[in-house]
Amino acid sequence: MNARTMPPDDAASIDTDIAIIGSGFAGLGMAIRLRQGGQTDFMIAEKAESVGGTWRDNHYPGCACDVQSHVYSFSYAPNPRWTRMFARQPEIRSYLEECTDRFGVRRHLRFGHELVSAVYDETRHRWQLAFANGQQWSARVLVSGMGGLSRAAVPNIPGLDTFEGKIFHSQQWDHAYPLEGKRVAVIGTGASAIQFVPQIAPRVAQLELFQRTPPWIMPKADRAIKPLEQWLFRNLPFTQKIMRSGLYWMLESRALGFAVHPSLMKAVQKIAERHLRRQVPDPQLRATLTPDYTIGCKRVLISNDYFPALSRANVSVETTGIERIERDAVVTADGVRHPVDCVIFGTGFQVADPFPRGVVRGRGGVDIVDTWRDGAHAYLGTTLPGYPNFFMIVGPNTGLGHNSMVYMIESQVEYILRALNTMRSERAAAIEVRPQVERAYNERIQQQLGRAIWSTGGCKSWYLDPNTGKNTTLWPGFTWRFRQATGTFSMDDYFAYAPTAQPTALPVHATASVHGSAATASAEAT
Numbered sequence: 001m002n003a004r005t006m007p008p009d010d011a012a013s014i015d016t017d018i019a020i021i022g023s024g025f026a027g028l029g030m031a032i033r034l035r036q037g038g039q040t041d042f043m044i045a046e047k048a049e050s051v052g053g054t055w056r057d058n059h060y061p062g063c064a065c066d067v068q069s070h071v072y073s074f075s076y077a078p079n080p081r082w083t084r085m086f087a088r089q090p091e092i093r094s095y096l097e098e099c100t101d102r103f104g105v106r107r108h109l110r111f112g113h114e115l116v117s118a119v120y121d122e123t124r125h126r127w128q129l130a131f132a133n134g135q136q137w138s139a140r141v142l143v144s145g146m147g148g149l150s151r152a153a154v155p156n157i158p159g160l161d162t163f164e165g166k167i168f169h170s171q172q173w174d175h176a177y178p179l180e181g182k183r184v185a186v187i188g189t190g191a192s193a194i195q196f197v198p199q200i201a202p203r204v205a206q207l208e209l210f211q212r213t214p215p216w217i218m219p220k221a222d223r224a225i226k227p228l229e230q231w232l233f234r235n236l237p238f239t240q241k242i243m244r245s246g247l248y249w250m251l252e253s254r255a256l257g258f259a260v261h262p263s264l265m266k267a268v269q270k271i272a273e274r275h276l277r278r279q280v281p282d283p284q285l286r287a288t289l290t291p292d293y294t295i296g297c298k299r300v301l302i303s304n305d306y307f308p309a310l311s312r313a314n315v316s317v318e319t320t321g322i323e324r325i326e327r328d329a330v331v332t333a334d335g336v337r338h339p340v341d342c343v344i345f346g347t348g349f350q351v352a353d354p355f356p357r358g359v360v361r362g363r364g365g366v367d368i369v370d371t372w373r374d375g376a377h378a379y380l381g382t383t384l385p386g387y388p389n390f391f392m393i394v395g396p397n398t399g400l401g402h403n404s405m406v407y408m409i410e411s412q413v414e415y416i417l418r419a420l421n422t423m424r425s426e427r428a429a430a431i432e433v434r435p436q437v438e439r440a441y442n443e444r445i446q447q448q449l450g451r452a453i454w455s456t457g458g459c460k461s462w463y464l465d466p467n468t469g470k471n472t473t474l475w476p477g478f479t480w481r482f483r484q485a486t487g488t489f490s491m492d493d494y495f496a497y498a499p500t501a502q503p504t505a506l507p508v509h510a511t512a513s514v515h516g517s518a519a520t521a522s523a524e525a526t
């Protein structure tokens with residue numbers, strides 16, 4: 001099927017070669033590169049009514065990227081019109097809308113398609129997809145661009161359902177609710193909260209910030225991009241390339257402290273301590289806001305207006321744990337009632353379970369939730385034994401604490417394109433990563449992570465699986481190494497299925513020395 005023959009939206013069942021789920025940076029990035037390669041037989045299922053992923057869903061006041069925009073954009077689509085070094089959410093969302101049109105992927109999009117199940121049919125080598133709207137698709141290849149930070153996490157606090165005021169999560173911000181004059185409780189002090197607290201503090205009557213763990217915060221080198229710079233970027237594009245490259249290497253150098261020599265983080269911590277001292281004159285508040293773990297263990301945040309907001313007369317920071325919520329108050333473990341009109345959760349996302357049970361089922365109907373019982377894992381964050389022709393973008397251990405996720409996404413997209421090309425040239429109906437290749441890769445990753453600041457810094461974070469304590473989210477180190485590792489696709493790492501449904505050993509190719517790959521060609525059974 002090609003674009004000309006694509007069936008209308010109301011068709012009950014659709015056959016497509018490649019189904020992409022999600023239209024954030026990952027899904028769009030995959031679609032754009034397919035189009036650029038001349039592929040037209042693919043469709044993108046998007047649960048919402050527009051593209052943008054996290055940059056559509058998160059629109060809380062102050063929402064902005066904490067990575068410089070020149071790096072946080074597609075390498076092939078620099079945007080000379082960025083207005084700030086760290087673009088704000090509406091600008092990033094517009095950028096993604098523009099890319100959708102510019103690269104001709106809009107006609108491949110199907111909005112209002114929330115995936116409810118993807119089941120691998122071993123006899124036909126196809127993924128059978130069902131959507132909440134009743135649509136069904138059949139696809140040879142399934143690419144997940146669903147991201148790990150899309151399902152809001154709201155803690156199960158006793159009495160939450162008895163609260164009679166207004167409640168919402170930062171990801172579902174209710175702009176229609178007037179915060180003016182209200183007593184507001186904010187729960188959580190992560191990347192989202194530190195962006196919206198300074199925005200709402202001047203508007204509310206009183207803001208109580210419930211802090212469980214203080215974050216380390218560095219100064220944010222943000223500024224408007226001057227018209228002359230924009231002119232240069234537009235008319236002499238190499239200038240923006242130089243800027244991008246400089247920023248990339250500046251950010252990349254931070255991996256040295258995070259993953260290679262965690263002791264270097266002490267020097268970084270000094271900068272954060274100075275930032276705190278300069279911005280918070282009150283020693284008691286300063287003590288409350290000083291973390292007791294090494295910087296970098298949790299995501300390092302950047303802000304110039306968070307600390308000043310906390311010094312306002314109408315803002316207080318509460319560190320006693322929350323015991324319950326009553327009709328009109330938050331009650332802390334010391335028995336104190338904190339009467340509020342509104343509770344805003346800045347409590348992050350359900351990172352450990354990116355796919356709910358029942359949504360992705362591979363060979364033998366095995367649910368990915370069961371495969372990941374002891375924590376998520378994948379080969380190069382992309383492929384998983386038991387799940388043929390299933391590719392994840394932003395899968396396990398591809399997250400970053402120091403550089404742009406778009407770089408990781410592009411690395412994975414290119415790897416998937418290589419896999420698809422190899423399948424075509426080998427005439428394989430399906431491919432599946434060999435279990436021992438994936439296992440050896442993950443052992444290596446976990447070893448490296450064990451030495452990194454995220455494991456040794458003395459904190460608990462969402463980077464670690466809550467059940468096993470394993471870091472299943474972050475890539476351990478330099479992003480160029482990930483680019484290198486994904487830069488070759490070796491069939492030696494995979495089983496190939498002939499159209500008969502039996503795995504066959506395809507000819508063994510010269511084994512590329514892929515970083516982290518055991519790259520063995522022994523014909524082990526699954």
Ligand code: N01
Pocket residue numbers: 064065066067149155156170187188189190191192193210211212213299322346347348349460461462
């Ligand atoms: O969520 P978080 P977030 N009782 O998980 C607290 C990305 N992002 O939405 O630290 C009380 O970081 C929790 O406390 P603790 C980015 O990758 C990017 O802020 O666990 N408190 C913490 O303070 C980021 O890392 C941008 O002790 C509870 C907070 O809630 C990720 O999204 C901007 C609690 C959660 O912080 C998530 O950020 C924004 C409970 N029961 C976000 N449960 C960019 O600019 C949780 N907390 C790119």
